[in-house]
Amino acid sequence: MRVVVQRVKESTVKVDNKIVGQISNGLMLLVGFTDTDTEETLNKMVSKIVKLRIFPDENGVMNKSVLDISGSILSVSQFTLYADTKKGNRPSYIKALNGEKATVLYDKFNEKLRSYLPVETGLFGADMEVSLTNMGPTTILLEME
Numbered sequence: 703m704r705v706v707v708q709r710v711k712e713s714t715v716k717v718d719n720k721i722v723g724q725i726s727n728g729l730m731l732l733v734g735f736t737d738t739d740t741e742e743t744l745n746k747m748v749s750k751i752v753k754l755r756i757f758p759d760e761n762g763v764m765n766k767s768v769l770d771i772s773g774s775i776l777s778v779s780q781f782t783l784y785a786d787t788k789k790g791n792r793p794s795y796i797k798a799l800n801g802e803k804a805t806v807l808y809d810k811f812n813e814k815l816r817s818y819l820p821v822e823t824g825l826f827g828a829d830m831e832v833s834l835t836n837m838g839p840t841t842i843l844l845e846m847e
Contacts, residue, residue, distance in 0.1 A: 703739045703747050703807075704783040706732040707842045709756050713776045713834035715824040722830075723822035728773030730834050734783030735799040735807050738847065744807065747846045748814040751775075756840050764840075768819065775815055778824040778832055779808050801827055 713730040715723040729751065757766040757773070768775065781804065785793035799807070805826050815821045824830045 703736065703743050703846045704734045705747060705751065705844045706780075706783065707751060707754065707756075707844060708732075708834060709837045709840035710776075711835040711837050713832070715776060715778055715822075715833075716831040717825045717828045722825050723776050723778075725774040725776045725820075725822050727771065728775055728819075729768050730776045730778070730832070730836075732778050732780040732783060733808060733811065734780050735804045736784055736797050737799055737803075739799065739807055741810065743846045744811050744814055747844065748811065748818070750844055750846070752815070752818045754842070754844075756842065772819075774820040774822065776822045776824075776834075777808075777812050777815065778830065779804070779826045 708730045710728060710730045712726045714721055752769050753767050755767050756764050757768065757771045759765040781795060781798040784798035785795060786797060787793050808826055812821050812823055
């Protein structure tokens with residue numbers, strides 16, 4: 703499982719020019735799955751994300767989590783996180799989990815996140831437009847096996 707975590711002031715995802723998910727002050731996640739991902743993988747990733755201390759404290763030090771600031775999450779599925787570009791110029795997505803299985807994991811992942819804080823999502827498999835104002839900028843790649 704791979705997740706790109708971005709600390710955001712605001713983030714929005716649109717499908718067909720309609721907003722389907724929107725947050726302010728929190729984390730925007732790009733989420734990808736592979737065939738070795740399990741429920742245990744999800745649990746570890748959720749725990750890491752909600753406890754990740756990347757928000758500033760009163761001294762400006764990155765010492766607070768999204769939970770500490772009562773933030774929210776915008777979660778967007780993105781199979782292209784598993785692009786393999788070692789051969790040629792056209793990425794291969796053979797390592798990305800197929801849509802049916804990935805949908806199940808994505809829904810469980812967001813459900814687990816919702817047990818901690820508000821979560822908005824994109825639309826799995828849709829052509830989405832994602833916009834954000836990244837604070838810092840702070841962007842971190844998390845990977846769980």
